[in-house]
Amino acid sequence: MRELIEIRKDEIIPDQTNALALQGICPGTRVSANILKLFDRGLEIFAKEARPVGMVAAISGNDFDFVYAGEGRNDTNTPVAEIFRKADHLALFAVTVGQTLHDKINELFVAKDFALGSMLDSVASVGVEKAADLLEIFFRDGLQREFGVDGNIAVMRYSPGYCGWHVSGQRKLFDYLKPEEVGITLRPSYLMEPLKSASGVIIAGSPEIHVFADTYACCSQCESHSCRQRISRLVNSTGASGSGGQPAAME
Amino acid sequence: MDLLKQIAMALQCGDSDGIGELLQQALDNKLAPKEILDRGLIAGMNVVGDRYKKHEIFLPEVLLAAKAMHMGMEKLKPLFLKDEVVARGRIVIGTVQGDIHDIGKNLVAIMLSGAGFEVIDLGKDVPPKKFIETAIEHNAKVIGMSALLTTTMPIMKKVVEGLKEKGLDGKIRTVIGGAPVSNEFAAQIGADGYGYDSVQAVDCIRKLISLS
Ligand code: B12
Numbered sequence: 001m002r003e004l005i006e007i008r009k010d011e012i013i014p015d016q017t018n019a020l021a022l023q024g025i026c027p028g029t030r031v032s033a034n035i036l037k038l039f040d041r042g043l044e045i046f047a048k049e050a051r052p053v054g055m056v057a058a059i060s061g062n063d064f065d066f067v068y069a070g071e072g073r074n075d076t077n078t079p080v081a082e083i084f085r086k087a088d089h090l091a092l093f094a095v096t097v098g099q100t101l102h103d104k105i106n107e108l109f110v111a112k113d114f115a116l117g118s119m120l121d122s123v124a125s126v127g128v129e130k131a132a133d134l135l136e137i138f139f140r141d142g143l144q145r146e147f148g149v150d151g152n153i154a155v156m157r158y159s160p161g162y163c164g165w166h167v168s169g170q171r172k173l174f175d176y177l178k179p180e181e182v183g184i185t186l187r188p189s190y191l192m193e194p195l196k197s198a199s200g201v202i203i204a205g206s207p208e209i210h211v212f213a214d215t216y217a218c219c220s221q222c223e224s225h226s227c228r229q230r231i232s233r234l235v236n237s238t239g240a241s242g243s244g245g246q247p248a249a250m251e
Numbered sequence: 252m253d254l255l256k257q258i259a260m261a262l263q264c265g266d267s268d269g270i271g272e273l274l275q276q277a278l279d280n281k282l283a284p285k286e287i288l289d290r291g292l293i294a295g296m297n298v299v300g301d302r303y304k305k306h307e308i309f310l311p312e313v314l315l316a317a318k319a320m321h322m323g324m325e326k327l328k329p330l331f332l333k334d335e336v337v338a339r340g341r342i343v344i345g346t347v348q349g350d351i352h353d354i355g356k357n358l359v360a361i362m363l364s365g366a367g368f369e370v371i372d373l374g375k376d377v378p379p380k381k382f383i384e385t386a387i388e389h390n391a392k393v394i395g396m397s398a399l400l401t402t403t404m405p406i407m408k409k410v411v412e413g414l415k416e417k418g419l420d421g422k423i424r425t426v427i428g429g430a431p432v433s434n435e436f437a438a439q440i441g442a443d444g445y446g447y448d449s450v451q452a453v454d455c456i457r458k459l460i461s462l463s
Contacts, residue, residue: 023310024448034265035311109357112321115265115314121354167400189349190402 001091001146002057004182005138007131009050012097014043014126022122038115042123045116050124051098052131053182056139056202058091064201067092067172068165075164079212079227080201083158087205089143093135093157094179096197097127124196132157132198139202154207154234159200160190163227164218170199207240254280255291258323262295263302265315267322274326284330288367292323296365300450313362313450320365339366340460343386344395345373347406352399355429355449359395362449363456379409386423393456398429407432408440415441424459428452 016039017027025031059067064084068074074081084090101124108117140155161167167190174186177199184197192199203210211231219225234240254277261270277287299316302308344360346353353375360370371389373381382394394414396407407427414420426444427437437445444459446452 025309029309031309032312034315035309038311105354109354112318114317114358114361115311118314118354118358119311161400167402187349187351189400191350191352191400193351195352 005054007052012130014123018126019122038119042119049101054095055179070169073166078164080158086209087203089204091202092177094199095131099194155204157202207238258291259295267319284327317361341369341391342393343371343391345377346375346397348378350403351375356397358449359452366453393424401431
């Protein structure tokens with residue numbers, strides 16, 4: 001399975017909490033009317049300018065082993081290396097909300113509309129994450145249709161540049177997936193264009209495989225520990241408990 | 252309220268429409284452009300920076316103020332005596348080669364201009380040579396570099412080394428920033444400073460310039 005996925009904009013409407021978090025505003029903080037107006041304006045522009053599109057391609061464990069090795073720059077022990085070996089199904093993905101949106105952000109900065117430009121940047125970043133969420137659902141639905149896997153299968157994505165998977169791993173990922181077909185290219189510095197894009201692997205398997213303790217070498221360099229939230233959500237929704245033990249408290 | 256205080260206040264409110272009229276009034280009252288800049292616009296922007304540090308206001312409000320600051324500067328700039336505006340120092344800034352992520356760098360440049368520095372923005376994908384040549388050509392005191400991914404961070408080291416080779420370390424200071432960059436990395440490559448965000452960037456550069 002290798003599919004180009006046209007994503008509807010109304011399926012990935014960026015939420016206020018996450019967009020404001022990227023603006024440095026903690027969830028639950030009371031904000032001024034000016035900020036809310038900027039967010040609404042950002043959403044309007046997003047609805048007009050976003051061109052969300054993605055690609056998902058199933059990959060065997062053996063092939064992913066090769067892709068994951070990348071340019072040989074991963075950490076020695078990583079959560080993904082352990083998780084994917086226990087997976088039932090794997091797929092590579094790449095997704096973007098498009099170049100037009102990025103151009104619009106630049107345009108706003110040139111016009112000195114800094115606050116709106118910056119808000120739109122955050123809105124667009126959240127849009128990418130939402131689009132990637134949709135690809136996970138797309139893959140899971142495909143597995144249910146094709147293999148009749150049960151609804152409790154846990155599907156999660158992991159990206160190069162996170163969790164000890166070196167960002168240079170994107171080269172082999174691109175060689176295999178070829179997301180150039182949906183307009184996503186990779187620079188020699190491993191930066192994707194359009195900027196508002198994400199790539200990685202979607203791992204499907206029993207919920208337990210995704211549970212790990214944040215004690216890997218890479219965890220000490222990680223600022224966000226956002227995996228804890230993802231794992232907590234998974235544990236709460238499925239009752240999973242993995243070899244890594246219960247995840248630490250959410251941030 | 253005195254006119255300069257009104258200007259500072261308009262700036263704090265991000266009133267980019269109203270600021271022009273207040274500046275005109277100040278000029279009509281024969282206030283010197285430099286005084287309007289220092290005691291009106293920059294004074295207002297300093298309050299904005301302080302309130303941001305205390306979490307009383309947030310990034311969007313800082314940027315609304317920055318727009319007002321920019322409008323004000325556009326009006327005052329033609330009135331300055333030559334070099335009067337460069338008094339605080341000239342900064343060359345850019346996103347390093349291989350990297351096209353420039354929003355963070357833009358925010359830093361905006362805040363530096365707001366603090367009264369003259370900023371030469373080289374944009375994105377900037378090779379090490381270009382940073383150094385521009386800084387020499389324009390007699391800049393600081394080079395600011397931004398990176399989004401760990402893979403483009405080594406370019407920062409090349410700039411630091413390039414300055415050393417030319418015997419310019421200590422004369423032209425280097426400040427780095429961006430999501431994957433840290434204080435430790437700055438120390439490791441011998442950069443003079445690191446800024447976590449745009450407000451820290453201004454503080455750090457102010458400190459470095461006062462040293463030179
Ligand atoms: C939002 C986000 C995204 C968004 C948007 C990307 C974008 N930047 O436009 C999306 C979801 C698309 C994304 C994708 C990816 N991301 Co991302 N992303 C982030 C996140 C959470 C915030 C970045 C951001 O926009 N911040 C807001 C802007 C305004 O901040 P900023 O650019 O950092 O600038 C501020 C400061 O750094 C500082 N500063 C900046 N420049 C300068 C210069 C000077 C001189 C000074 C003093 C200060 C300074 O001041 C600025 C203003 O406050 C960071 C993590 C983090 N906490 O920073 C990861 C992060 C940048 N991403 C990361 C990665 C790995 C990726 C991907 C490669 C993942 C993938 N495989 O899909 C892709 C790459 C995208 C691409 N085009 O190649 C890594 C990079 C580290 C690395 N390993 O190289 C980070 C650090 C997360 C991590 N692992 O810790 N990402």
